[in-house]
Amino acid sequence: MRPDAGSGVPGEIKVRLAALAEAARQEGTAVLPPLLILGTCERVGSNWVSDTLRPVAGQHNEPFRQQIGPDHPWSALNPLFAGAAAGSVIGVLGRHWLVSFAVAKYGPDRQVVKETNLFFALQALLALLPGAPVLVLSRSPLGVASSFTRGDLFRRWDYQSRYQQMVTMTRHGESSARRLAALVPDDNPADLVALVRLQVLNTVLIADALAGRGLAHISYETAVTRPADAAATLAAALPELGGLALSAEMAPGLPGQALPGDDTFATTTRKTTLIASLEPADAALIRATAAASLAAAHDVVEAPAAARTASWLAGDHLYRLEPPRQRTAATQPVLSGPLPAAPRYVRRGRLEVRNVLVSNAEYARFMNALSQAGMPNSHHGTYLLACEMPHERGGRLHQNRATGAWTVSPGYEDYPAYWVTWIGAAAFAAWNGARLPTRAELTRLTCGAATTGNASYRSGDVTPVTEAGARASMIHHLLGNLQTWCGDGPDDRAGGPAVRWLHGIAWNTPATQDAAQHPRGRHILGCSRGVGIRLVRDGSQRPVSTGVLAARLAAWISGLADRSRPLAGIDAQLIQALDTSQADGGLGSHVAASAGEPRHG
Numbered sequence: 001m002r003p004d005a006g007s008g009v010p011g012e013i014k015v016r017l018a019a020l021a022e023a024a025r026q027e028g029t030a031v032l033p034p035l036l037i038l039g040t041c042e043r044v045g046s047n048w049v050s051d052t053l054r055p056v057a058g059q060h061n062e063p064f065r066q067q068i069g070p071d072h073p074w075s076a077l078n079p080l081f082a083g084a085a086a087g088s089v090i091g092v093l094g095r096h097w098l099v100s101f102a103v104a105k106y107g108p109d110r111q112v113v114k115e116t117n118l119f120f121a122l123q124a125l126l127a128l129l130p131g132a133p134v135l136v137l138s139r140s141p142l143g144v145a146s147s148f149t150r151g152d153l154f155r156r157w158d159y160q161s162r163y164q165q166m167v168t169m170t171r172h173g174e175s176s177a178r179r180l181a182a183l184v185p186d187d188n189p190a191d192l193v194a195l196v197r198l199q200v201l202n203t204v205l206i207a208d209a210l211a212g213r214g215l216a217h218i219s220y221e222t223a224v225t226r227p228a229d230a231a232a233t234l235a236a237a238l239p240e241l242g243g244l245a246l247s248a249e250m251a252p253g254l255p256g257q258a259l260p261g262d263d264t265f266a267t268t269t270r271k272t273t274l275i276a277s278l279e280p281a282d283a284a285l286i287r288a289t290a291a292a293s294l295a296a297a298h299d300v301v302e303a304p305a306a307a308r309t310a311s312w313l314a315g316d317h318l319y320r321l322e323p324p325r326q327r328t329a330a331t332q333p334v335l336s337g338p339l340p341a342a343p344r345y346v347r348r349g350r351l352e353v354r355n356v357l358v359s360n361a362e363y364a365r366f367m368n369a370l371s372q373a374g375m376p377n378s379h380h381g382t383y384l385l386a387c388e389m390p391h392e393r394g395g396r397l398h399q400n401r402a403t404g405a406w407t408v409s410p411g412y413e414d415y416p417a418y419w420v421t422w423i424g425a426a427a428f429a430a431w432n433g434a435r436l437p438t439r440a441e442l443t444r445l446t447c448g449a450a451t452t453g454n455a456s457y458r459s460g461d462v463t464p465v466t467e468a469g470a471r472a473s474m475i476h477h478l479l480g481n482l483q484t485w486c487g488d489g490p491d492d493r494a495g496g497p498a499v500r501w502l503h504g505i506a507w508n509t510p511a512t513q514d515a516a517q518h519p520r521g522r523h524i525l526g527c528s529r530g531v532g533i534r535l536v537r538d539g540s541q542r543p544v545s546t547g548v549l550a551a552r553l554a555a556w557i558s559g560l561a562d563r564s565r566p567l568a569g570i571d572a573q574l575i576q577a578l579d580t581s582q583a584d585g586g587l588g589s590h591v592a593a594s595a596g597e598p599r600h601g
Helices: 005-027 047-053 083-103 119-128 141-151 159-172 191-209 220-225 227-237 280-300 303-312 360-372 422-431 439-446 513-517 546-559 567-577
Strands: 035-039 058-061 111-116 134-138 216-219 275-277 320-322 345-348 351-354 397-399 406-408 483-485 499-503 520-523
Touching (some): 005 083, 005 119, 058 520, 083 119, 083 546, 083 567, 141 191, 141 275, 141 280, 159 191, 191 280, 216 227, 280 303, 351 439, 360 397, 422 546, 439 499, 439 513, 546 567
Parallel strands (some): 275 320
Antiparallel strands (some): 345 351, 397 406
């Protein structure tokens, strides 16, 4: 059975997963669905789960919420969320992203997809990932509010807009949303009140959507006070990982000192006690709001869902109140450090390796040039080259909606570009007369190399492309700062999309050789805050103009309307078109799967 353009996204996913399962059966293996981790709110302490599972399971941090734009009809940030009812409004690239995003998460190796604050978009995600086991992570409203207050996150992450979005949806959305209007009863409450209401609403939606479905649950409070119980629950959620050594010592946080800069995205102090940094009056307001919201929930959802919501939000009584204290919340980069190194190529055997990672300033110039050639980054809210994120969410590349011009957050021009797709990375390489290195090349290049200081959350974010103390003849951040996209990937699986390898160590991954060489990959439209671009040359590359690149990208996007072909075959056409080693854009050896490489989904 071939996928049909009229079958809808979930229908196409079902057909392609059936092809994957049949191919696996013939090989004597099985296709595992991803473990779906759902946070009832942000700041529920999910880092320890991701870091524990990282050695054995591929990690995907909020791809559905973060990697499609707020104007996408399926976006959790869109107040006019339409989900599967959007039909052709998502466009052919949007459909291809959704199908590739989902199908790429299934394979012989378990992968982990973590999502938070999906609200009414949760049902769409569940439809995209059929059969996925679920682990719910929760934290009491008092604990969440304490973390938000310390980091000034309600303001910095514009939670007032999220609250207004929920008001709009529960007043004017579908009947399933309007029935929950009592959970967001007024338009402009105090920040702490709005935060608690949002947490209760999202928790109700999760409990309701998963009614009657088996799942695992770990609360932040359990992870801190009874880590052995949390470890046992996590192990039970993934029974096929029986050999995984889960430590009873684990708890949210990582050992280490306070970060020198912004620590919003890193938890560096292991928690052993529960402390809420709140004034007593604020704590009382939080408790009263939670009680009122839970009472309202009992009137609008089935009793089992309301009871499950209440149990997931319990635990306020376990916290000790302390005077509020601000955590680091830097909005500007630390400007002290080495001057930017001029990009140059350093010979390593037959390969020339660019000494520094591609910077934000360079990538912005590329995006502007490609835009002027007629190729936009966003197609009905689906990103082609880079994921657009607000600065407070880690975004450094921004497009002016009035002029279309791309700019960089002030002070971050010489920081490495991330949130870039493989398509964007390969197109940038082609524009520069270079290519992306293969995984084997990077393995040889980094084997035995020392790790730079920026790993394991030591800096809380990337540092500039120039590495302190590195000589002109050295390759900066060979291991550390960011992982990088590779030009090749694992063998294509029947029905699956093209996947490209990632390699190296990032600011938010372990600082070990094992972590650097561990096989992991993403589909070519995926991206993350920990992956950037390293360029290499071997003498066979020729620069490709933005006009030619735009034409090749446009031709590929137009061809996405034909859904009868295997996903990997669809993607191979673009991979071939971005190859700079042959004048006709032929598929060069450096983008073929490396012989003997391990398979990865």
